[in-house]
Amino acid sequence: MFRRIAIIIALLGAAPAFADSFTFDSIDGSTLSLDDWKGQPVLVVNTASRCGFTPQYDGLQALYDTYRDKGLVVLAVPSNDFRQELASEAEVKDFCELNFDLDIPMTTITRVTGPQAHPLYKWLATQGFAPGWNFNKALIAPDGRFVKGWGATTRPMSAPITAQIDAALN
Template identity: 75%
Template sequence: MLRIFALAFAVLAALPALAAQSFSFASIDGGNLSLDDWKGRPVLVVNTASRCGFTPQYDGLQALYERYRDRGLVVLAVPSDDFRQELGNDAAVKDFCEVNFDLDMPMTTITHVKGPEAHPLYKWLATQGFTPGWNFNKALIGPDGTLVESWGSTTRPLSAPILTRIEALLD
């Protein structure tokens, strides 16, 4: 009986890791972005907005991506209008980010990140204790698919807390 409970516990403990990697998003460039494609790599997921006081953080996100992408880091920008600060459509967001920030990191289409219409990844993150309170909230998903840590809008992408956690997860 004890072995059955131990096995059941092991299976349940593995579920969060499987859940994070099973999600996909529509890409702002067309096609899909699947977290499963990045299995074994850390992924920093950031809900973004083009008309927010934190929008200049795109520069830091791009710099972070450039610094660590060859070592495995993925930075995923998730534009959202849940806080009413995103442009009206995907084409406008894509153009804004290319012109103003020269972004080449993966980016989703405009996506809900909170409430009943939240994307399934964000619903899963909520079960892990993370729900964005504003734009540019950051969730670091480890190579095993678990939520490693999350940060609010005021934590800059190149801050010591984020760099330390990412570097510990890289090859």
């Protein structure tokens, strides 16, 4: 019986329960793969340079600085889905380096909503998380499960986020 259910789910194209094998093009020209971070929690954040929440880059960098030696990865995913990102990757990279001195991993400008969304964001939608604005945050556990998501108003260094990160690291 269980095998039949598993086959039916597979045929229907049910979403995987784990975030693995997702890759992004890096803003630096290489490839970023979630497979490289297996065993580490990853906080994925859709960002935009012209958003009122853009000062959260400071908090994302502080979060990364606080937890990187313990294993946390903070992945910034610039997106123009909400019409607030600069026109090119070069502009985004320069803006973030000059204004925020970022060294967190960052993707190229990527779709995070709708039918053209990146596969990771399509998977997150099946887990009940879809960005409603810029600077939405999704925590992926070291084993690849979706843990929790937060909206733009939740600051990166806030207790709700750091408590979940601490739990994922232990």
